[in-house]
Structure formats: structure tokens, C-alpha cells
Amino acid sequence: MLTLYHSPQSRSSRIIRLLIELNVLDQVDIRIVTVVRHDGSGGADPSNPHPEGKVPLLVHDGAELWESNAIILYLTDLFADKGLGRPVGEPDRGSYLSWLAWYGNIVEPVLVFTAAGLNHPFLHATFRGAPEVAARLTAQLEKTPYLMGSAFSAADLLLVSPYTWMPQATPDVQVVRDWIERCESRPSARQVLEFDQGHMPG
Known part of the structure; x- marks a missing residue:
């Protein structure tokens, strides 16, 4: 089970875009949460398990991943057949x-x-x-x-x-x-x- 904690128009939007590119958005449970915005709006969301109250946070079968580049690597390895990453063993x-x-x-x-x-x-x-x-x-x-x-x-x-x-x-x-x-x-x-x-x- 894949769950993504996401706040619209934030850094986690690029993970939504990746899920769209991978054609797996319908395979992921998207949990919309609030975050503190640069203009002072928003706020920490108690339903968000991210250790700093940020997004994105990806949970896969209970294992938590944070930081966009780590999540992107994880997802492109998980869905390696989609061709958006470079699997282990490829020259590049x-x-x-x-x-x-x-x-x-x-x-x-x-x-x-x-x-x-x-x-x-x-x-x-x-x-x-x-x-x-x-x-x-x-x-x-x-x-x-x-x-x-x-x-x-x-x-x-x-x-x-x-x-x-x-x-x-x-x-x-x-x-x-x-x-x-x-x-x-x-x-x-x-x-x-x-x-x-x-x-x-x-």
C-alpha cells in the first residue's frame, strides 16, 4: 500500500506529477494535509506523520520516506518499467x-x-x-x-x-x-x- 501525504501547490506537487508521469496516481492513497506556508498561512497538521510536519511524505507498507529526491528515486525504482529512472545495472x-x-x-x-x-x-x-x-x-x-x-x-x-x-x-x-x-x-x-x-x- 502506497500513501502520499500532500499539500497542494507545495514541494509535494512534483511527486504528484511523478505519479501522473508513471501512470500510477490511481494506485496511491493521497492524503491532503496542511503545512506552514512562507507567508505565514496554513499550519502543522496533526494527521501528517512527517517528523517536521512537512510534505512530501511517502509511506509504503508502513515504511516512511521523506525528501523529494529520495521519494523520486524510490518510486522510479519501484516502477522501473515506466522508464523514468535508471535501474541498478544501467550504465547511467x-x-x-x-x-x-x-x-x-x-x-x-x-x-x-x-x-x-x-x-x-x-x-x-x-x-x-x-x-x-x-x-x-x-x-x-x-x-x-x-x-x-x-x-x-x-x-x-x-x-x-x-x-x-x-x-x-x-x-x-x-x-x-x-x-x-x-x-x-x-x-x-x-x-x-x-x-x-x-x-x-x-
């Missing part, structure tokens, strides 16, 4: 794992401290900055239309997500903008918006 498995880890370890921290206007040598030494993130994406997308090659993968789904939340953070680089447009032209981009709109608190 390491690249796939690296993109997922790079998002959580580098990209999101950089985008958050950049948006907050923070600038400190420790931050730059540890994470680098937005120009380095843009350069890494550009270097790959100048070679292939998607991060893993010629086809859309869950790595693209994860890495494109912050630029759909914060379009102002989008690098002014044409190959990156073209990649975002390709990702967002997929039906799942519209379907996840419709899902969230239909599940907003009354």
Missing part, C-alpha cells in the same frame, strides 16, 4: 543518482539563499552560487535536450520544479529556457495544476 545509473542528489545538496540551497539575499564565504565555498548552477545545467543541455539524454526523466522533473515555482530564478540562458519549455509542455504539467486546484482547502 550513477548520473541519474547524481542529478537527484545535486538538486537537494546544491540547487535548492543555492536558490533559497539567493532568494533570501544571503551572501557569505561559507555559503559560496560549500554550495557555490546561482551562476555555477546555471553553468552546470547549461553544460549538459548544450549536449542533450534532457538531463539524461534524448528523453524526459524524473531527473528533469525534479530539477525543473524550482523554476516553475520561481520563474524569476530562471537563468538567462536559451538552452535552459528551452529545456524548461520542453518539460512544461508535457501533459503532466497541466494535470498536476488541475489536481492541486481540485484539492485546495475549501
Whole structure:
């Protein structure tokens, strides 16, 4: 049994989008919960078992998984036949794992401290900055239309997500903008918006 704790228009929306891409949304029990929003709205939901009251949280047969990149890896391994991940044994498995880890370890921290206007040598030494993130994406997308090659993968789904939340953070680089447009032209981009709109608190 798969259960996803989800709050509309939050980081867990990308997990809904992944379930749509995997064509398994109907196999997952979606539990809508509230979370504390950046504007101060919302609040912790006592029905949400996430240790920090956040989303997403995936529960599979009683085992809890949190953090988007871990959940994405788990689901693409679980539904490996759908072709959105890279199973163990495939030559580019390491690249796939690296993109997922790079998002959580580098990209999101950089985008958050950049948006907050923070600038400190420790931050730059540890994470680098937005120009380095843009350069890494550009270097790959100048070679292939998607991060893993010629086809859309869950790595693209994860890495494109912050630029759909914060379009102002989008690098002014044409190959990156073209990649975002390709990702967002997929039906799942519209379907996840419709899902969230239909599940907003009354």
C-alpha cells in the first residue's frame, strides 16, 4: 500500500506529477494535509506523520520516506518499467543518482539563499552560487535536450520544479529556457495544476 501525504501547490506537487508521469496516481492513497506556508498561512497538521510536519511524505507498507529526491528515486525504482529512472545495472545509473542528489545538496540551497539575499564565504565555498548552477545545467543541455539524454526523466522533473515555482530564478540562458519549455509542455504539467486546484482547502 502506497500513501502520499500532500499539500497542494507545495514541494509535494512534483511527486504528484511523478505519479501522473508513471501512470500510477490511481494506485496511491493521497492524503491532503496542511503545512506552514512562507507567508505565514496554513499550519502543522496533526494527521501528517512527517517528523517536521512537512510534505512530501511517502509511506509504503508502513515504511516512511521523506525528501523529494529520495521519494523520486524510490518510486522510479519501484516502477522501473515506466522508464523514468535508471535501474541498478544501467550504465547511467550513477548520473541519474547524481542529478537527484545535486538538486537537494546544491540547487535548492543555492536558490533559497539567493532568494533570501544571503551572501557569505561559507555559503559560496560549500554550495557555490546561482551562476555555477546555471553553468552546470547549461553544460549538459548544450549536449542533450534532457538531463539524461534524448528523453524526459524524473531527473528533469525534479530539477525543473524550482523554476516553475520561481520563474524569476530562471537563468538567462536559451538552452535552459528551452529545456524548461520542453518539460512544461508535457501533459503532466497541466494535470498536476488541475489536481492541486481540485484539492485546495475549501
